[in-house]
Amino acid sequence: MIKEARGFGDDIAQAQENARINLGVAPDADIQYEIISQSKKKVLGLFGGAKAEVRAFVELPDEPQKKVKMPKKDKKKKKDAAKLATDKKPAEKKKSVEVLSDEPLIDEKDLPENGKAIAAIKYLRSILENIGAKGLSFKAAEKDDNAFIQIDGEDMGVAIGRRGETLDALQYLAGLAANDAGGYFKVSLNIGDYRQKREVALKELAQKVADQVISTGRSRALEPMNPYERRIIHTAIQEIDGVVSNSVGEGVSRRVVVYSENGDMRPPRISGDRRGRDRRNGRRNDRKSNFVNSSPSREPKKDSDIPLYGKIN
Incomplete structure (x- = not known):
């Protein structure tokens, strides 16, 4: 759920603080700001002038809905019916959530x-x-x-x-x-029709990830998405039995994590490192650099160690 609020102030910083207060969230919350207008000074200190205006919005976690557990027999019938309905869905033309369907274009x-x-x-x-x-x-x-x-x-x-x-x-x-x-x-x-196609693709992705989480019992993290796409994923997951979802991360790195209701609720480890690569510099580890020479090091020969006239047979 995305909550929005506006704030006014003598400068941008004050407007942002007032917008945060109107949101009712802590200062360390993941708040995004949009500057609507800058402040304007009064002419001769008497005429005109305007305060700065800022829009703030923050994504709040949706309240988990209680899902009624069904007997295995009925659950199987429901799964078969859902599969049959999914096969017919591509023939239908879906409307995007963003479209103001009540108003004509x-x-x-x-x-x-x-x-x-x-x-x-x-x-x-x-x-x-x-x-x-x-x-x-x-x-x-x-x-x-x-x-x-x-x-x-x-x-x-x-x-x-x-x-x-x-x-x-x-x-x-x-x-x-x-x-x-x-x-x-x-x-x-x-x-x-990009928004419509993207919405269908995200719902199919949510179903695919949910099936993997149910079969393995392990949570899965999706790629970073904007609030609009994360909302589509959350809505699709709420309609699937056995899984729940939550958003983790901040800013452009915020993503959806899908968990099993009966499994581990800890988020998976998200790392871009590959096996066999050094995490600090991103290069492959050099096996030669790990080789340790066990033989004792020898000191260089001195001139005094060499016979004055060489070896005499």
């Missing part, structure tokens, strides 16, 4: 000219055209202080990036562009 030309959604679209268009995207089309759905923007076009792979990292960065920048005039306005982006 409106074409770019029909959006209000001074709206925040159109400001974000203009900013995105300039970036995408500069990186070589062609045939761009934008549609948006607005609701309260949120907007969902759907982007379609050619050669959009570079705008998505590896596992959506570039898309997430564009989403963050589009939010800054929309909030340039102040206030808080959340922007969500989707390119083509």
Whole structure:
């Protein structure tokens, strides 16, 4: 569960502290901040001026749901039914969680000219055209202080990036562009059907990892993910009997760990070191350097040890 709050102050540091207080979390919590606006001084100390505004959000662990244990017989039937339903799922077109399904998508030309959604679209268009995207089309759905923007076009792979990292960065920048005039306005982006495909892939990953944890009894750590993708994993794990999930780590290294309900609840050891490599410098251990010469070292010969006239037979 992600909790958000806003804070105001005379400077960024004070605004961040007020946002943390509004969140109600400890100072050492894994809090992420988004600067909405900088503070502005008053003209002649009398007119104008504005306080700094910051948005803070933190991921809180979801309360574990109690799962009712079923007899083995009924559990097997449920597993067979779930397997049959899984085989039929690819034929269905799933909607992304980010999509504002209650609001219809409106074409770019029909959006209000001074709206925040159109400001974000203009900013995105300039970036995408500069990186070589062609045939761009934008549609948006607005609701309260949120907007969902759907982007379609050619050669959009570079705008998505590896596992959506570039898309997430564009989403963050589009939010800054929309909030340039102040206030808080959340922007969500989707390119083509990437979000839908990614959601299906994450749910399949959750099922695969859950099966491995149930069969081995050992916990499994997934790769680092953003809050949106971790939420999809947690939701999928809650629907699977015999496993639970939790998020560990901080910042960009935060990831989901899947545990067995009846197994070891300690998180697995996460290390990037490979077997046979030195942990300090990342190079293979040199076997020759570990060789110890057991023979005593000899002192070099002195001139006095050599006969004056050599050896006489």
